Amino acid sequence: MSGLETLPPLREVIARHGLAARKALGQNFILDLNLTRRIARTAGDLSASDVFEVGPGPGGLTRGLLMEGARHVLAVEKDARCLPALEEIAAAAPGRLTVLQGDALQVDPTRHLAPPIRVVANLPYNVGTELLVRWLTPADWPPWWASLTLMFQKEVAERIVARPGGRAYGRLAVLAQWRAEARIAFALPPAAFTPPPRVSSAVVHIEALGAPRHPAPAATLQRVTAAAFNQRRKMLRTALKGLAPDIETHLEAAGIDPTARAETVSIERFCALARSLEE
Incomplete structure (x- = not known):
């Protein structure tokens, strides 16, 4: 039996360390290790990859990642209360887990991990979308990450994979599908979390493409889609x-009817508009 398998149940860890989830930090914990291991497997074969995890909380997903063979995990946690629980996991998996206290928006994972790097996280609801946009819009491509396997509110997940013409189609769909393949892996009911959120959730898996589908300056495309x-x-x-x-x-140069609305415009046309504005 490995050290990870001898760790106490997560409910016991939460009670012992006083880790009641805090709404202000967007915390909703997954305590079912079968489920956290399923999320880890969705990211693919982790044995030859380092993993960046944001907001591990008491470490349910962290355990799943290590049990599924992740080469090394960097877990960034803002809540200092969670650090003792995470250090217990690090002790049970010597040399395979690095825990940092801090804001994931301020952390450069490439300073701590070796490629290929996969991001796997049950993202705090209050910073999830901002982190995703940052990861999708670096100036240079391919990015530092090979894939993103992320938990979102189901409504946000549907916006990431939406196609033109639907109500869910928007900025996230354009940015995600411009330079990556995105799919919803599976959905989770509120009861899967402690405490249960008011909405359903879903795991989204995003694989970086070697090159964008269409050329466009990332910063300009982001401004165009945000305004549109x-x-x-x-x-x-x-x-x-x-x-x-x-x-x-510029709209006409990009092949877009100036009277059209944003939800009807394809990713290719948005990219053409960004190029026209940049030039």
Whole structure:
């Protein structure tokens, strides 16, 4: 029996360390190790990869990642209360787990991990979308990560994989599908978490492509999609008028009807518009 298998149940760990989830930190813990191991397996073969985990809490997913053979795990946790529980896991898996206290938005995982790096996380709800956008929009591509396996609210997961023409299609869909393959692996009910959130959740798996589907400057594409979908019920010539005084000329150059609305425009056309604005 390995050291990981001798660790006490997570409910006991939470009670012993006083780790009641805090709403202000977006915490909802998964205590079922069968489920956390399933999430880890969704990321693929981890035996030849390092893993970056954000918001491990008491370490349910951390255990799953190590049990499924992750070469090394970097776990970044903001809540100091969780550190003793995570250090117990590190002691049970010598040399395979590094725990950092801090804000994941401020951590450079490449300083601690060797490629290939896979991100696997039950993201805190309050920073999940911001982290995803950062990971999808680096200036250079391919990125430092090979894949992202992330837990989101189900509504957010559906927005990541949505296609043009639907209500869920928006900025996240464009940014995710522009340079990666995205799919929903499976959904989870509120009862899978402690405490149960008010919404269902889903695990999304995103694999980085070797090159973008269409050329476009990342920062400009992000600005275009943010402006377009912030006012998604307006015509694009109105929603985007703040980006350039001659926005209709740029829309037409990109093959987009200036009277169209954002949800009808393909990723290819958004990329063409970003290129036109950049030039």
